Amino acid sequence: MTDAPLLKVRDISKFYGARIGCRNVSFDLWPGEVLAIVGESGSGKTTLLNCLATRLMPTSGTIEYRTRDGQMRDLARMGEAERRFLMRTDWGFVHQNPADGLRMTVSAGANVGERLMAVGGRHYGNIRETAGDWLRRVEIGIDRIDDQPRAFSGGMRQRLQIARNLVTAPRLVFMDEPTGGLDVSVQARLLDLVRGLVHDLGLSAIIVTHDLAVARLLSHRMMVMKDGQVIEQGLTDRVLDDPREAYTQLLVSSILQV
Amino acid sequence: MTTAASELATYNFAYLDEQTKRMIRRAILKAIAIPGYQVPFASREMPMPYGWGTGGVQVTAAILGPEDVLKVIDQGADDTTNAVSIRAFFQKVANVAVTTRTRAATIIQTRHRIPEEKLTTGQTLVYQVPIPEPLRFLEPRETETRKMHALEEYGLMHVKLYEDIARNGHIATTYAYPVKVEGRYVMDPSPTPKFDNPKMHMSEALQLFGAGREKRIYAVPPHTEVVSLDFEDHPFEVQSFDKPCGLCGAENVYLDEVVLDDRGGRMFVCSDTDHCEDRRAHGHCGTMLAYGKEAAR
Amino acid sequence: MATPLVVSEVAKSFTMHLRDGIRLPVVSSVNFSVKAGECVVLGGPSGIGKSSLLKMVYGNYGVDTGQILVEHEGQFVDLATADPRSVLAVRRVTLGYVSQFLRVVPRVAAVDVVAEPLVADGAIPAVAREKAETMLARLNLPRELWQLPPATFSGGEQQRVNIARGFITDHRILLLDEPTASLDAKNREIVVDMIAEKKRAGVALLGIFHDDDVRVRVADRVIDVSAFSPRKAAA
Helix, strand or coil: CCCCEEEEEEEEEEEEEEEEEEEEEEECCCCEEEEEEECCCCCHHHHHHHHHHCCCCCCCCEEECCCCCCCEEEEHCCCHHHHHHHHHHHHECCCCCHHHHHCEEEEEHHHHHHHHHHCCCCCCHHHHHHHHHHHHHHCCHHCCCCCHHHHHCCCHHHHHHHHHHHHHCCCEEEECCCEEEEEEEHHHHHHHHHHHHHHHHHEEEEEEEHHHHHHHHHHCEEEEEEEEEEEEEHHHHHHHCCCCCCCHHHHCCCCCCC | CHHHHHHHHHCCCEEECHHHHHHHHHHHHHHHHCCCCCCEEECCCCCCCCCCHHHHHHHHHHHHHCCEEEEEECCCCCCCHHHHHHHHHHHHHHEEEEEECCCHHEEEEEECCCCCCCCCCEEEEEEEEECCCCHHHCCCCCCHHHHHCCCCCCCCHHHHHHHHHHHHHHCCCEECCCCCCCCCCCCCCCCCCCHHHHHHHHCCCCCEEEECCCEEEEEECCCEEEEEECEECEEECCCCCCCCCCCCCCCCCEEEECCCCCCEEEEEEEEHHHHHHHHHHHHCHHHHHHHHHHHHH | CCCEEEEHHHHHEEEEEEHCCHHHHHHHHEEEEEEEEEEEEEECCCCCCCEEEEEEEECCCCEEEEEEEEECCCCEEEEECCCHHHHHHHHCEEEEEECCCCCCCCCCCCCHHHHHHHHHCCHHHHHHHHHHHHHHHHHCCCCCCCCHHHHHCCCCHHHHHHHHHHHHCCCCCEEEECCCCCCCCCHHHHHHHHHHHHHHCCEEEECCCHHHHHHHHHCEEEHHHHHHHHHHHCC
């Protein structure tokens, strides 16, 4: 771990007219750190994620990212070409609905290989080999490499989306409810996979979830959002085991025990 | 009053009004200035349906002068419906000289082929384009494809070629094979066979592309680099044919298959009819022609 | 003798917002320290706050006031105020914790659960696994269970996995929350031995033991937590 944050977020606000998307959010994300943003639907967590990932323009505030050359760069001042390049090389974005993050009509191999080709990969054999290697890592059989994700189950699609994002060895991955809409057993498998990959690759990740169990399993640190504001944040097990705010206590006490 | 000259008075020269021609010429100039870039233009209603070459016809109409000699081909042939009617259209509305001979033409409007004979300085090749956007089938959002062109994000184009190899073991795209123009824009060469792609590279002739329905014009100026996309381990290759042309014996030309009877008889002949006729006039003779002559005897 | 753990003037209360915001004081004016090679046991009746105190020392519960100083890589870190990243670094390198219950991660084999703290600190996975197997063997966990995820294990089996995981590292401070609660006599003996070894290695141990026999055998000192209880003080 180096001693500089990867992402510096200062006073990010997003207004939709008079309505608040998120308000005055500040934090640092360090290399190798996984941050969970929790809250119920409408709390502003997805708005915040989209602002961080430059998919939405914040109304105010700054987001700085440390690029591979070690410089802190203000994302809003980066040119679009550079920002998009960053997004498909150094970043990943895992959508809740895999269809939003995959090309459903091209094969699994090409889905994984696309980022490689986008950064200049021009050797079919090498691209295919790397794609096959990543399919193995996300536990998709190599015999499915030429199948389209349309023929995949929800869990497989989500794993494919993850492989597609990680193939360029990004340093920062955004995940929006990565296990939403999956069966519990499929969720467990995916969570374990993500946990392993995050650890093995030393990834930094920001995960939006309403599922506190997901936050507990994957994140080091969490932020609880309500009405667009961060009302509590800290070490994940501290927030979950000793919640301070009324809303956090309500969230934690609402978990169903099996 | 049935002469062409008298009918001409009914229309402006070459059908389009002068303001429209100016608008199209501006688009053409911009297209030439930015090789491979798709310039939007205000495509007009033409007296033919979309898909029949309205884009090519508008480009031709905008650049045609009274001194020009026009050749129109469809799939390489001068005598197919589309070619005949467009040729007749310009004879009627511009009273220009027409020819079937590649060498004699100053403007050649084409659908699906580039003539076999090398084009030279001063000639202009006008392509009829159905779908100008090479990224269309992979990324349906026009806003996104424009951004991809602007930022030179062309990885997706190779995704298409990757899919081809994954499915067929080789790049199976045989027409509308994507090219990169002057190291910058990826361009759809219109549905010409990839056999013709090398002819676009460093061509002496000006190449103009018109898409009527899609309202786009793009261009490859003379002496411009046009490179077909490929992979290092699956390089671009043109089709090759086992046999020479059955009529003129030409090799290394693009051949059409002609079914002769209902018993499996077939022959392969030049798709470029002018090229074939020219060769035969110079005494070249293919096996089928020789056989035909013998049978007739 | 070094004193790697110092708890000073710590107070803690819970505010129960869901019950009209009532404030439940847990402890106040907590002062104690643990020396290297010493095993300090938290004593007192159940419900007095022993477990809560242990969790505060681990950084799992926040505190209202006071300091929890842990000697970490040559300097003291105050876990009461440290940022999450520092707390995690302290836990990874210096501060271990054996809880009463194993928090099971789906699909992870018992041997990997045990090896994880070593791997997280950069050990070669194969080496860490080998050490984990030694620990599991010593605690008599049947070999056929090693490759299985502990979710379906019995309470005693899970507890042994938990102990192996807690004892596998060379952390200078180890917190033990009733590690022997669901163990049989034979395995309890082994844990007592393991604690003695940690003491000999200079590890500072802070624990809760309900079993009188075990407590007597491992404790160098017993701190009566009821002395910190505001309820007791008020009475």
